[in-house]
Amino acid sequence: MILFQIRIFLSLSRLGGLKFENDFLKINRRFWNRHFFLAGFLKTFVAELNSFLT
Numbered sequence: 001m002i003l004f005q006i007r008i009f010l011s012l013s014r015l016g017g018l019k020f021e022n023d024f025l026k027i028n029r030r031f032w033n034r035h036f037f038l039a040g041f042l043k044t045f046v047a048e049l050n051s052f053l054t
Helices: 002-053
Strands: none
Touching: none
């Protein structure tokens, strides 16, 4: 999923150039931080659940 998003981002930045890339990063920085935080939280939650069940 994350690799797919990175591939989309790279193709978009190739189309729009550096200015678009900078704007995209500025707009989405808060979203990406939340996204990676949730991904890490879910990963640790699943690991804890697995160790609890086994």
